Amino acid sequence: MTQQSTSEHDPLLVAERWMSGGRDVAIATVIETWGSAPRPVGSHLVIDEKGNFEGSVSGGCVEGSVIAEAMDVITTGEPRLLEFGVADETAWQVGLSCGGRIKVYVERLG
Amino acid sequence: MDPYCLKKLNIERQARRAALLLTDLGDGRDRVIREGDPVAGQLGEVIAKAFLSGQSGVAAVDGRSFFLNVHLPPPRLVVIGAVHISQALAPMARLAGYDMEIIDPRTAFATPDRFPDVRLLAEWPQDALKARPLDAYTAVAVVTHDPKIDDYALEQALRAGCFYIGALGSRKTHAKRVERLQALGLDEQSIAAIHAPIGLDIGAASPAEIAVAVLAEVIKAFRARRLRTAQTLEKTA
Incomplete structure (x- = not known):
């Protein structure tokens, strides 16, 4: 847990760096969890307009879907509230295999 | 998120000071509150509790839904x-x-x-x-x-x-x-x-x-x- 690695991968510092570099940025935040959620409330995933990302909201289960929504949010500027639940056969791609549920708030920076 | 809020929050975090990002989930507006900043009413009480517990979460105050993201410095x-x-x-x-x-x-x-x-x-x-x-x-x-x-x-x-x-x-x-x-x-x-x-x-x-x-x-x-x-x-x- 060195200072350097913290600032290098810290999503909020990354978001600020990207913004200063002229990139469009969205910030996704876990705002509620139920059951065994992989990442705690307050965790961030930051995404730029090209789909580059840093951080995590679920440890990999729903990131793909959040990134797609985030790119829409960057275009429209309207925040979105996403909810992901237990994975079933059909929703395997965007479900949480651990059986938890999470709510993710996605907003544009600026 | 307001870019100014992000900058302010990052300054507080890097200075190892406790801070909280308050987001109104209704209209998306946010503000940064530092530990000890005076906030009146029920919202102030909810904020004080969040600083004490270090727990982030959603709170309903006066019919509005807020998300409080607490950032305590790592010990x-x-x-x-x-x-x-x-x-x-x-x-x-x-x-x-x-x-x-x-x-x-x-x-x-x-x-x-x-x-x-x-x-x-x-x-x-x-x-x-x-x-x-x-x-x-x-x-x-x-x-x-x-x-x-x-x-x-x-x-x-x-x-x-x-x-x-x-x-x-x-x-x-x-x-x-x-x-x-x-x-x-x-x-x-x-x-x-x-x-x-x-x-x-x-x-x-x-x-x-x-x-x-x-x-x-x-x-x-x-x-x-x-x-x-x-x-x-x-x-x-």
Whole structure:
């Protein structure tokens, strides 16, 4: 847990760096969890307009879907509230295999 | 998120100050609140609670839905003395999630060979603590037995309001230490915050056992922080 690695991968510092570099940025935040959620409330995933990302909201289960929504949010500027639940056969791609549920708030920076 | 809020929040986080991002989930507006900033009404109460618990979450206030993201600085452990206890403490502290550093000007003790995986400063506390000052989210354990090295760090720890301060030494050694700190202008009540003899009483004998006792005492102090903060709030209210 060195200072350097913290600032290098810290999503909020990354978001600020990207913004200063002229990139469009969205910030996704876990705002509620139920059951065994992989990442705690307050965790961030930051995404730029090209789909580059840093951080995590679920440890990999729903990131793909959040990134797609985030790119829409960057275009429209309207925040979105996403909810992901237990994975079933059909929703395997965007479900949480651990059986938890999470709510993710996605907003544009600026 | 408002870019200005992001910048402000990052400044607070990098300065190791507790801050909270308050987002109105209805209209998306946000603001940064620092620990101790006055916020009126029910929202103020919810914010104060969030700072005490360190728990982020959604709260409904006056028919509006808010998200409170609390950012508390990660706890730091500063050990004065590159001794046998510190060698055992370094890997334990890392496992427990503490960002630990060791300060000892005696270069015979402070060698990278003896302390391979921890930030080690072979400097006087007077110099090392100037570069990285102590704060309320830092624990300090002084273990050199040498007043020339220990006393300055103890004084700084007391003045910075460190959440834990421990000092190695017998009751007799500590009585003399208290006299010296009083001579530096510290009052008896604040000096009483020092845990001495250091460590929870588990009958620790070996250096590694003493390290367990110290780490357990640090964790206990950090987890009880909310109680202490609450008492302080009551007193100042």
